[in-house]
Amino acid sequence: MFRLWAKISKDNHILQDTCITDDSADTRTHKIFRALEEVCYQFDLGKPVWLDKTISDFKRHRKARFTQDNFIEAIDFDYLEIQIIEED
16 A cells, blocks of 8 residues: 655644555556646646755655745745655
């Protein structure tokens, strides 16, 4: 089972959060991108851009923060954070 937790935070408060579960036999990368797409759909956001810093943080900590730099349109929160909480 693969589970990814996503949360939107502003001023150190969680505004929204969700947990995405994926039981498919797909690759880890595909599961991450599919989960991020579902998170953006649920939160009504445009898909963020993966910058080099975001990728390195995600590889190192299994967690990534997407700030205004990662989004094309303006956002009204400080960051979107995703974290893998369970993997096969």
